[in-house]
Amino acid sequence: xxxxxxxxxxxxxxxxxxxxxxxxxxxxxxxxxxxxxxxxxxxxxxxxxxxxxxxxxxxxxxxxxxxxxxxxxxxxxxxxxxxxxxxxxxxxxxxxxxxxxxxxxxxxxxxxxxxxxxxxxxxxxxxxxxxxxxxxxxxxxxxxxxxxxxxxxxxxxxxxxxxxxxxxxxxxxxxxxxxxxxxxxxxxxxxxxxxxxxxxxxxxxxxxxxxxxxxxxxxxxxxxxxxxxxxxxxxxxxxxxxxxxxxxxxxxxxx
DNA sequence: GCGACAG
DNA sequence: ATCTTGTCGC
Numbered sequence: 001x002x003x004x005x006x007x008x009x010x011x012x013x014x015x016x017x018x019x020x021x022x023x024x025x026x027x028x029x030x031x032x033x034x035x036x037x038x039x040x041x042x043x044x045x046x047x048x049x050x051x052x053x054x055x056x057x058x059x060x061x062x063x064x065x066x067x068x069x070x071x072x073x074x075x076x077x078x079x080x081x082x083x084x085x086x087x088x089x090x091x092x093x094x095x096x097x098x099x100x101x102x103x104x105x106x107x108x109x110x111x112x113x114x115x116x117x118x119x120x121x122x123x124x125x126x127x128x129x130x131x132x133x134x135x136x137x138x139x140x141x142x143x144x145x146x147x148x149x150x151x152x153x154x155x156x157x158x159x160x161x162x163x164x165x166x167x168x169x170x171x172x173x174x175x176x177x178x179x180x181x182x183x184x185x186x187x188x189x190x191x192x193x194x195x196x197x198x199x200x201x202x203x204x205x206x207x208x209x210x211x212x213x214x215x216x217x218x219x220x221x222x223x224x225x226x227x228x229x230x231x232x233x234x235x236x237x238x239x240x241x242x243x244x245x246x247x248x249x250x251x252x253x254x255x
Numbered sequence: 256g257c258g259a260c261a262g
Numbered sequence: 263a264t265c266t267t268g269t270c271g272c
Contacts, residue, residue, distance in 0.1 A: 140262070146261085
């Protein structure tokens with residue numbers, strides 16, 4: 001190895017060179033945890049056991065103060081690769097404060113109701129790689145709104161102890177009445193008679209997002225945070241940032 | 256039994 | 263989630 005570090009004169013074929021901003025922050029390699037569920041039955045048993053540890057009676061952090069972190073995951077199932085990203089924003093300005101990514105092998109197939117077993121190890125690693133405390137964690141998916149009331153946001157909350165909420169793009173199997181057309185309008189997300197979340201309109205006249213409580217945050221606060229984070233677009237800035245980062249990291253991992 | 260089903 | 267071109271609009 002010549003002085004000055006790796007040889008950068010060798011170039012990938014033109015056009016395959018990553019353009020744009022370089023990845024910043026840490027890039028962790030994830031191992032599938034020992035004892036990670038291998039079957040759907042085992043995974044459901046884990047959910048049934050951990051569900052009792054969810055905390056639902058805390059109001060959660062104040063809106064617009066401290067830090068808020070978005071987490072998301074991208075896949076290349078062909079290559080058995082998963083990349084997670086965690087992006088920390090200043091809650092007042094929504095400026096990016098820190099970023100972290102993690103790469104690993106896909107630990108579980110996609111099964112509705114068992115999404116967390118696919119995403120959690122990589123997300124935990126991405127959170128671990130952050131140089132600062134995450135504050136409130138906003139997940140791409142559900143928390144309480146789940147067949148066994150223990151979705152991704154609940155799972156991540158219990159494992160980390162952090163306050164979490166889930167903001168999903170689809171109603172999953174749940175029912176809801178169309179909320180009012182104005183930004184800020186909401187309607188209950190229902191599992192039969194039980195309210196498990198809210199359909200929340202973040203942009204006037206645009207399809208709502210589906211908010212549910214994860215861990216240590218109440219439903220009203222979860223919606224207030226979501227509205228605060230989704231000023232210019234339908235989705236919260238946290239998930240937009242995390243989504244963009246893990247996709248970019250996935251592409252640059254393949255190359 | 257059949258279909259639906261966060262990402 | 264991912265596969266994918268152009269297209270309409272600010």
